[in-house]
Amino acid sequence: MSAAVADREVRFCVEAWAGWREEDDTWTRGGTLAPARSLPVLLRRRITPIGRRALEAAWSVLPDGPMPRLVLSSRHGEYDRTFGLLQELAESNSVSPADFSLSVHHALAGLLSIATGSTTGHTALSAGPDSFGFGLIEAAGCVVEDRAGVILLHFDAPLPELYQPVIESRPPARVLALRLAPDSGLALALTLRPSPPAPGDPSLTDSFLRLLAGESDVSARGSRFEWQWRRSEGSDDA
Secondary structure: OOHHHHOOOEEEEEEEEEEEEOOOOEEEEEEOOOOOOOOOHHHOOOOOHHHHHHHHHHHHOOOOOOOOEEEEEOOOOOHHHHHHHHHHHHHHOOOOHHHHHOOOOOHHHHHHHHHHOOOOOEEEEOEOEOHHHHHHHHHHHHHHHHOOOEEEEEEEOOOOHHHHHHOOOOOOOEEEEEEEEOOOOEEEEEEEEEOOOOOOOOOHHHHHHHHHHOOOEEEEEOOOEEEEEEEOOOOOOO
16 A cells, blocks of 8 residues: 555445444444344354354344445454364364355355345455455445445454464454445545554454544554544434
8 A cells, every 4th residue: 555545534324333342242333223133044053153243243234225335444354263173184184065155255255145135246354454445445435436336245253272382362242233325324534654563463343443442543553554533523323
């Protein structure tokens, strides 16, 4: 990313959100949410615990009407599934075809599209500790380009303990789903600037949730950038 792009302010609106924290198993929801709907059976079968939470969050922010474009961001994806496949391969030289088909990085986006009957495209990305931030930029860009709503689904879970010797920390799992809209909802602005890496594993989602909870200006340091979010003038808390 060039310095010119890094210094540019990105503006967007959030109509609805749903976030989950692993350590106290709590949900935070807000904005304009549709009436509560049960998660379809398709989205409950053969899903890892973090995948189930992610789909619950996305399902709760779906609008009434067609499924919007989906952007999925995650540093490691459903890595417990991948780790299980690696163990199976080491022990028996074979893996479960069903588990393998669900191990791709965008598997949850595909399941959500099937459950909603959506043929709208989706994007899946991974950008290290900054995955949520770049997922948000991608989603905001899609809103501007298409003048239509977009759902951003971000989730991450700690890697298995076997990886402890080669990672700095194992932060608790996080899930955050946002429904972005062209011109309605909570108006926000994002600026990112080059910055030295943050020590440990930063949680950009925690900072962003503080903004949704009412703070006017928050920031977080990622692996290459400092991310700053603020409420724009005339923000509507929806």
